Amino acid sequence: MDVKAAPNGVATIEDRILRITGYYGYYPGYSSQKSTSRSSATRCKPGANCPSSHSGISRQLSPLSVTEDSSAPILELQNRGSSGVCGHRVERQNRSGDDGTQTHPENSSQENRIKARCRSCTSAVLKAVWGLLIILSVSSSWVGTTQIVKITYKNFYCPFFMTWFSTNWNIMFFPVYYSGHLATAQEKQSPMKKFRECSRIFGEDGLTLKLFLKRTAPFSILWTLTNYLYLLALKKLTATDVSALFCCNKAFVFLLSWIVLKDRFMGVRIVAAIMAITGIVMMAYADNFHTDSIVGVAFAVGSASTSALYKVLFKMFLGSANFGEAAHFVSTLGFFNLIFISFTPVILYFTKVEHWSSFAALPWGYLCGMAGLWLTFNILVNVGVVLTYPILISIGTVLSVPGNAAVDLLKQEVIFNVVRLAATIIICIGFLLMLLPEEWDEITLRFINSLKEKKNEEHVDDITDSSVHLRSRSRANGTVSIPLA
Helix, strand or coil: CCCCCCCCCCCHHHHHHHCCCCCCCCCCCHHHHHHHHHHHHHHCCCCCHHHHHHHHHHHHHCHHHHHHHHHHHHHHHHHHHHHHHHHHHHHHHHHHHHHHHHHHHHHHHHHHHHHHHHHHHHHHHHHHHHHHHHHHHHHHHCCCCCHHHHHCCCCCCCCCHHHHHHHHHEEEEEHHHHHHHHHCCCCCHHHHHHHHHHHHCCCCCCCCHHHHHHHHHHHHHHHHHHHHHHHHHHHHHHHHHHHHHHHHHHHHHHHHHHHCCCCCCCCHHHHHHHHHHHHHHHHHHCCCHHHHHHHHHHHHHHHHHHHHHHHHHHHCCCCCCCCCHHHHHHHHHHHHHHHHCCCCHHHHCCCCCCCCCCHHHCCHHHHHHHHHHHHHHHHHHHHHHHHHHHHHHHHHHHHHHHHHHHHHHHHHHCCCCCCHHHHHHHHHHHHHCCCCCCCCCHHHHHHHHHHHHHHHHHHHHHHHHHHHHHHHHHHHCHHHHHCCC
16 A cells, blocks of 8 residues: 655655664655666566656656755765875875885995995905004014124124114115106106105205205204114114113103193003103113113113104104105105215224224125115005004014014023013003003093993893783783772
8 A cells, every 4th residue: 555645755664764764865755766666677678668767767866956965975985085096096106106216316325335335344454454464564574674683793793884884775765665656656757756746845945955954964863873772782682672672662752742742641651651661670670780781771772762752853843744755754864874974984994993804794695684674664664654554553563572582582592581571561561552542531431331331222122022021921821900990
């Protein structure tokens, strides 16, 4: 039976229920239209035209503006959702494209960083390798020089002539440097042009006769005194003792720099200087203050003192010098020695102080070997500053002490008692303390603080790991905390 429409437009109980429940797609006459659509669908066969039913439905749906208004937000949301998905896809594609364009320079920058790190690592490795080679070369050349002098003294004792002869070999320093320049430099320079360029160590005007006499004379005298006193000490003491005492020059350099150059005061270097002086006294006491021992110690300490004065005055008047300028300066010292100091061995020869029978009787092999190793030592000291770290040169110098000790033990020329061994160790420790940088205390504090921070981080990580482990165990055992009401 047909149900009449209610005054409010609800025709059936189903329409009323749908309106009460708030169905968004509801409109009056929904159930009747649904039934009519079903009846029309059952009446129409597949393939048959049913214009009346379609027109009826369209006529019934056309005046329902409420349905359009109610379904509009849903359609809008669906459209927004679909457009949002498409927009996200487009944005992702655009971002992927932008990321593709941005990752390329990022990858190139990362590759550049990796290459820079590799270059720095290779340069550090090369410096370390060069440093190791130069350490061995410096120590072996110094040990060889000292031992050859000791061998030469068995048949020929003329220390000043040996000093003068070896200093003349310094003239070859600049030719050796220039040959290295021709072998390695891309832009070759003529010898005169390179000589004038390196002569700027004397001033803007280069090397003049006045500067040659004014600047070269004091350094040449100090150079000769250093080597002469070193050779005199080798006559009185063993090679081990002399090389250990000569290491005190680092302490003397610090004291003179602190007094003359007003360098920074460092307590650790004062301690090193005190240790050096203690070692000197103990070295003299090793032979119960024997006369030869005391004189030999005085010669060795004098050689270390003149060497320190040479370095401090060089820094005071000439400043720092590169490899070419150092080669030029050392060659200039050789020329000065050949021109102005050659009269000294002649005077000593005729006064019978240093006399030999004939020039054919001179041990030219030992003399040339000593001079060649001495020149090699000076070249390596200056080359090492360019190729590797300067501290390694000093380490090579102090390693000459155990080198000479090993040779003296093999030759059975020295008997190490407790006092001599302790003095040698104390002097070497003081020398190594002198090599500490000026900011060593700050560097040490930073290192200690970094270790403390790492320990604290590890402790916090252990605590968090243990707490997580306890929570996981409590959950696994089924323990649940119930809050009290």
